[in-house]
Amino acid sequence: MQNITTTATWQQLQQHAEQTNNQQMRDLFEQDAKRFDKFTFTAADLFLDYSKNRITEDTMQLLLQLAEEVAIKDKIQQMYNGEKINTTENRAVLHIALRAPKDKAIMVDGVNVIEEVHTALANISDAVNKIRSGEWKGFSGKEITDVVNIGIGGSDLGPHMITEALTPYVTDKIDFHFVSNVDATHIYETLKTLNPETTLFIIASKTFTTQETLANALAAREWLEQKATNKNAIGQHLIAVSAKPERAIEFGIHAEHVYPFWDWVGGRYSLWSAIGLSIAIAIGMEHFQELLAGAHMMDEHFKNAPLKENMPIIMGLLGIWNTNFLNCKTQAVLPYDQYLELLPKYLQQLEMESNGKRVNKEGEPLNYSTCPVIWGSPGTNGQHAFHELIMQGTQIIPVDFIFPKQTHNPIGNQHMLLAANCLAQSQAMMQGKNEQEVIAELMEQGLSAQEAKTLAPHKVIPGNNPSNTIIIEKITPKTLGSLIALYEHKTFVEGIIWNINSFDQWGVELGKQLAKKLIPNLEGEATTNKLDASTAGLINKLI
Numbered sequence: 001m002q003n004i005t006t007t008a009t010w011q012q013l014q015q016h017a018e019q020t021n022n023q024q025m026r027d028l029f030e031q032d033a034k035r036f037d038k039f040t041f042t043a044a045d046l047f048l049d050y051s052k053n054r055i056t057e058d059t060m061q062l063l064l065q066l067a068e069e070v071a072i073k074d075k076i077q078q079m080y081n082g083e084k085i086n087t088t089e090n091r092a093v094l095h096i097a098l099r100a101p102k103d104k105a106i107m108v109d110g111v112n113v114i115e116e117v118h119t120a121l122a123n124i125s126d127a128v129n130k131i132r133s134g135e136w137k138g139f140s141g142k143e144i145t146d147v148v149n150i151g152i153g154g155s156d157l158g159p160h161m162i163t164e165a166l167t168p169y170v171t172d173k174i175d176f177h178f179v180s181n182v183d184a185t186h187i188y189e190t191l192k193t194l195n196p197e198t199t200l201f202i203i204a205s206k207t208f209t210t211q212e213t214l215a216n217a218l219a220a221r222e223w224l225e226q227k228a229t230n231k232n233a234i235g236q237h238l239i240a241v242s243a244k245p246e247r248a249i250e251f252g253i254h255a256e257h258v259y260p261f262w263d264w265v266g267g268r269y270s271l272w273s274a275i276g277l278s279i280a281i282a283i284g285m286e287h288f289q290e291l292l293a294g295a296h297m298m299d300e301h302f303k304n305a306p307l308k309e310n311m312p313i314i315m316g317l318l319g320i321w322n323t324n325f326l327n328c329k330t331q332a333v334l335p336y337d338q339y340l341e342l343l344p345k346y347l348q349q350l351e352m353e354s355n356g357k358r359v360n361k362e363g364e365p366l367n368y369s370t371c372p373v374i375w376g377s378p379g380t381n382g383q384h385a386f387h388e389l390i391m392q393g394t395q396i397i398p399v400d401f402i403f404p405k406q407t408h409n410p411i412g413n414q415h416m417l418l419a420a421n422c423l424a425q426s427q428a429m430m431q432g433k434n435e436q437e438v439i440a441e442l443m444e445q446g447l448s449a450q451e452a453k454t455l456a457p458h459k460v461i462p463g464n465n466p467s468n469t470i471i472i473e474k475i476t477p478k479t480l481g482s483l484i485a486l487y488e489h490k491t492f493v494e495g496i497i498w499n500i501n502s503f504d505q506w507g508v509e510l511g512k513q514l515a516k517k518l519i520p521n522l523e524g525e526a527t528t529n530k531l532d533a534s535t536a537g538l539i540n541k542l543i
């Protein structure tokens with residue numbers, strides 16, 4: 001595929017960026033009363049306001065032209081058809097199949113994967129209902145009161161984020177815990193609060209080789225073995241979810257407690273599969289189906305909506321504009337909703353593990369930037385932590401604000417205050433406060449003209465910092481499913497334009513290999529003389 005930067009459209013975008021570099025968003029709003037109407041729309045019950053970006057209609061026309069140039073609609077169809085677009089692993093990429101209705105058909109290697117998906121959902125449903133109803137008993141005949149999901153990365157972040165985001169829908173009969181870090185503190189602090197008679201462990205691992213997960217699974221099994229009065233029944237407390245079921249059985253999980261999924265489900269795209277078992281137990285199968293339905297609604301929108309009203313495409317193109325033409329190195333996601341506290345962490349893996357790549361699909365080094373650093377935390381807390389940098393720092397920091405119109409917890413006027421803060425931050429980032437406004441304000445406060453002029457530079461806020469605002473009626477299983485699918489597809493759009501493989505993650509293998517090699521050194525069974533001086537020196541500090 002042609003290097004995207006050599007296309008006429010890319011070069012027109014570069015010129016356009018130079019020509020509009022000093023354009024102020026506040027002026028654009030003053031010049032066009034219809035700006036908000038032009039740059040807002042709804043898809044799958046999500047409302048997107050992208051008018052506070054450093055764009056004009058010409059910018060969007062050129063970006064949409066770029067999407068046409070990479071034949072984005074064909075690329076979407078290829079993914080939906082089950083083509084093996086994950087070229088380095090020769091795999092299809094079919095998280096959309098996990099939420100497709102039963103009557104659809106997608107063939108992979110001659111098999112209709114939709115049928116398999118719905119068979120798997122029925123199996124999961126059986127376990128979910130038994131656990132939630134109390135029919136599933138522990139070794140002493142008691143009901144399950146605590147579920148511990150043991151997994152990391154995509155086998156943790158999705159389940160944890162969704163379960164927390166949907167707290168209002170979580171059963172009050174069972175508590176949910178998520179253990180991921182190999183630091184024993186994580187499982188220690190979890191186990192010390194639990195009763196082995198009523199605790200169920202879900203060992204979630206696509207490969208079933210991940211060091212952290214196996215270490216924690218071993219600790220959990222040993223805890224059960226020590227505590228269980230009936231050793232033969234600890235199988236009742238262990239479930240596995242994996243694309244390698246044979247490895248789970250080898251570990252000692254009873255075959256009927258192993259819930260498989262498929263290689264064509266990427267780890268960071270897997271919460272919709274059996275990896276979402278903890279979610280389904282928490283919120284019930286009906287709500288889990290709503291989560292899937294919300295994602296499917298966004299899938300259909302992504303496939304069918306014209307480019308100009310296609311939310312993942314618009315958000316992906318804005319990401320390209322900010323990264324490759326405004327030279328932004330980070331992207332903040334600020335959900336103004338405490339239940340969405342884990343969303344930025346989830347999106348870090350989704351976007352940075354997908355698009356943190358340096359070579360194109362043909363293996364050639366890139367001469368342009370790819371994925372920015374994704375970060376964020378729930379508003380309003382960030383306003384008292386890092387907003388100073390956004391307001392008066394030396395970088396442009398694109399922000400996605402996410403706000404639910406309705407709260408699950410109406411107390412006093414606090415949801416209105418949350419709204420006021422969310423909108424004010426987006427407004428302040430756009431319009432800032434110029435020197436003239438600062439001086440006038442300071443003099444109104446009684447400072448002399450000279451005092452005001454001296455202090456002003458320290459109080460000027462340049463503004464012109466881009467942001468999107470997504471308004472969701474209410475965070476429900478369905479709207480949350482649509483929101484997550486929106487970001488999955490936005491990530492896909494950016495990856496296509498960058499011509500990278502968004503679905504492998506070879507970069508994480510080296511660290512895993514080196515960690516394994518250092519174990520004998522740290523156990524004092526191997527000399528460090530072949531290691532670099534720093535690693536050798538640090539090991540010698542530790543043993």
Ligand code: F6P
Pocket residue numbers: 152153154155204205206207208209210213267268353505508
């Ligand atoms: O970080 C590397 C990675 O392979 C992720 O892609 C994945 O989500 C995580 O580790 C856990 O992998 P597994 O589900 O196979 O244990």
